[in-house]
Structure formats: C-alpha cells, structure tokens
Amino acid sequence: MSNLDNLDKIVSLAKARGFIFQSSEIYGGLSAVYDYGPLGVELKRNIRDAWWKEMTRRHDNIVGIDAAIFMHPKVWEASGHVGGFNDPMIDDKQSKKRYRADMIIEQHIEKLRKDEKHEEANAIQEKLDSCGSRKSLTEDLYEIIIENEIRAPESGAFDWTEVRQFNLMFKTQFGSTSTEEDGVYLRPETAQGIFVNYKNVLDTARVTVPFGIAQTGKAFRNEVVARQFVFRMREFEQMEMQYFVKPGTDEAEYEKWLEKRLEWHKMMGIREENLRTAPHPEDKLAHYARAAADIQYKYPIGWQEVEGIHNRTDFDLNQHAEFSGKKMDYYDQKNQERFTPYVIETSVGLDRLTLMVLCDAYREEEVDGDTRTVLKMNPKLAPTQVGIFPLIKKDKLQDLAHKIEEDLREEFSILYDESGSIGKRYRRQDEAGTPFCITVDFDGVESEGEDTVTIRYRDDMSQERIPVSNIANVIRDGMKSWKPE
Ligand code: GAP
Secondary structure (H helix, E strand, O other), rough: OOOOOOHHHHHHHHHHHOOOOOOHHHHHOOOOOOEOOOOHHHHHHHHHHHHHHHHHHHHOEEEEEEOOOOOOOHHHHHHHHHHHHHHEEEEEEEOOOOOEEHHHHHHHHHHHOOOOHHHHHHHHHHEEEEEEEOOOOOHHHHHHHHHOOOOOOOOOOOOOOEEEEEEEEOOOEOOOOOOHHHHEEOOOOOOHHHOOOOHHHHHHHHOOOEEEEEEEEEEEEEOOOOOOOHHOEEEEEEEEEEEEOOOHHHHHHHHHHHHHHHHHHHHHHOOHHHHEEEEEHHHOOOOOOOEEEEEEEEEEEEEEEEEEEEEEHHHHHHHHHHHHOOOOOOEEOOEEEEOOOOEEEEEHHHHHHHHHHHHHHHEEEEEEEEEEEOOOOOOOOOOOEEEEOOOOOOOOOHHHHHHHHHHHHHOEEEEEOOOHHHHHHHHHHHHHHEEEEEEEEEHHHHOOOOEEEEEOOOOOOEEEEEEHHHHHHHHHHHHHOOOOO
16 A cells, blocks of 8 residues: 555655746746646656547557647637636635635535534535525535535635625636736646638548547636646646437447546556546536536545546537537438437546546655665656666676667666665665666676676565566566556
C-alpha cells in the first residue's frame, strides 16, 4: 500500500525534484495555477502520449483534432455554459472566504450524521434535494443555511452574504476596442471544439457512425474552491473523446466505454484497489447528460473523480444546429436513414491523472535504517527511464558510459550522472521514478571478453551484471513485464 496520508509529501517532492511548481512563485504565486518542471513535463507528456495512442491509434474509427481555445461566443450560449455553468456561492463576511452553498450544507449534514442526529440530517437533506422548487435555487439554499444556523467552516462565524450564482468561465476581449460584442471566453471544456467540427470531420475523414473524435488541450475555469494542488486548477488540461453513435445503441456504448476507460487506468499501472466507478444519481446529472459516471481514484484527499464518462445524447449537436442554423444530422447510406447521432463522452483531466500517477507510485521504505522515498510508477511513464553512471570520474568508465548513453538515447529517455556517491545517485533516481540505472565499473571494462555493466532495478533494488550489447533488450523486457506492487 501507498503510505501517503496527505498531499503535502507529494507537493514537496514535486517541487524539490522539479515535477510541479507554483505558477509565478517569485511573485508569491498565483492561486490554483501551476507550472510543470523538467521531470513533470516529461511525465505529463508520456501520460498524454499513452492516452492518445490508446484512444486514436488503437481504434480505426477514432480520429484526432486540435481545436483553438478561443471559440465563437455563441458556442457557449448553445452549450449551456453561459446560462448554466454556475455555482451557487456564499461569502463569509468575516473571513472574506467564498464557499459553495450546497457544499456547506452537505458538510453540515455529514457532521450531523457523525453525531448520530439522523432525523435532523434527513430533514435538511430533503430540503436540499428539493432546492429550487420553493423559491429560486439561491434563495432556497440561503434559507437552509440561515434556518439551521450553519457556520463558516474556517472562521466559525455566522455572518453570511446572500447566495449568488457565479459563472465559472473566464471572459476576455477580442480586438483593440472593448465592447460587449467583442467578449470571448476561454473554453471551460475542450468538448465543444469537437462538436463544432463534427461536420468537418464527417466530410473529410471518411468516417461512418459509430466514430470518435479525440482531442487534448487546455481548459479554463474560474474555480472558487481551488486549494488542492493540481487536483483543482483554474488552468488545466483535458483529454476528451466524443463517440458519435446511433440513438438506441447509446446505452450499450456508454457501458462499454466506462469499462474500457477503467481498464486503461489499470493498464497504466494504477493499483486496482485505488480505483472505482461511481454513477451520478439521476437528480445530480449535468444539464446535457442522460447518464454519467465518474472513474474515481483514492487520492490522499479521499475518493475523487479523475475521469467522467457521459451519455450526452444529441443535446450538443441539436443545440449547435439551432444556434448556428446548420444541419448536424447524419445520413446512414447503408440503411438509408437519417438521424442526429448521440454522443458518449470520455473526459479525463491530464493534471489529475499526473497527480494520480504520482500518488499511486509514492512509497517510503525502510532500507538499512534509512528511509528511501521512491516513485514506483509504470516505466513507460517515467520521466527518465534510464540513469547512466560511471562509478567514478575516470576516462575509461566515462567513455563507455557516454557510448551507452549515445546508443540508448534514441529509444529511451536518459540521464547521465557522475556526481556524488553511487548510493546517492540511486536515491536521486528513486525519487524521480527512474526504473533502471546502469553503472559502469572497472570489473565490467577490465575483465576478459565483452564489456559488462550493472543494471539496478528501482522497485526491489536488485542488481545484475549484463553484457553491454544486451542492455536495450533487458530494459525493453523490464518495461513489458512491469506490474504494480
Ligand atoms: N466535457 C465534460 C467535462 O468537462 P467535467 O467532469 O467537468 O466534464 C472532466 O471535467 C474532467 O476534467 C474531470 O474528470 C477532471 O479530471 C478534469 N477537471 C475538471 N475540472 C478541473 C479542474 N478545475 N482542475 C483540474 N482538472 C479538472
């Protein structure tokens, strides 16, 4: 089991080893925005590449696109984000902190249940479930908070503003003059870039329903509760795939994709016991969804969504048809019928995936009275796959180490390191998650016959001597046969 009980250890390791830094750190940082350092960018790229390969190359009916971040403002009216992408927020006047009103109530209910006050908890839950049916949503939420004297979690004060809707989209201006009409949004999801290109793909890519369009790219949300490292950010990266299917086949396709996506996380080496699926209750579905489920990971902050699978029906295509005046239907030549496809969406956050890989890999182990911190991640995802060390700084050893480095560089990501004791170099690579280290020593270059080196395996720290000509094969085998512990 991972011995990670909070995010702090990951946050400090990520900073110390160059995985993830706070954005604009020298100016005091920018809240919920992060930069990826040299190791982080490689890890993230490897995860993105693995997803892309899985979703496009392994399917002959899924193609990729790369749509722009800026889109016509009408897109967001059609998608429902202008009208509906809101969170009901309430401010604690004393601490000036802002909270999601429904979450404050849910936390209160949870506390009542812990205190065995089930009747009271049930009564509030019932009122929460029917919010919006008495007055407006915001007024109903406010009433519950006031009636039950729910206090601010941090300050303990009972000094609230009204509940207000807060749109999560960032707005900016196009052109040199700023009129209301020039307003454009930073996209809050990549999915809409796929919907508006559905016809273009259909007309150019020789695809027939069922087919998919995949895309990776940045998305932006003005998250209010954003204090969980790269779990919830204001600028993040999504990897989404919209699968266009014939209505009536949507439910089976939804189940299939949910299962396929869960399997992929396991294939990436995430331990099974830390993954689960959680269907959304019908009354909590997003405005566009007929069915939805999270794939959740057991983060140190609890079970949380890493990926969402949604049956979006024909909602988006119909909306874009209505708002753009362009046809979005599909003609099935084989069966000579016309319909608007339903869409099954798989949507995963790359930053949450990166955090999941780090958390799942993190171990602290006792070794010879010392604590070894090691990232036991899938070697295919590791930022550095092979460390190459001459035992000491002597020409003979350095020359061979450099030659091995040259030979392996094309195929693997390599780090050459000759500073510090060999033990320290191993530990540095353990913390970076490097699965294989090659040490060149005098025994290997001075014995009769072919030169040999020592290969050291990250996970169990075992070592073996192998001929130089066999290094690439041994690493390839090690990568293929790797399993999470
Ligand atoms: N197109 C559907 C959609 O955007 P979502 O559940 O809002 O659905 C999908 O987001 C995924 O994007 C989430 O499962 C999560 O991994 C990631 N995500 C969403 N908001 C995020 C944020 N503020 N920071 C980091 N990742 C986020």
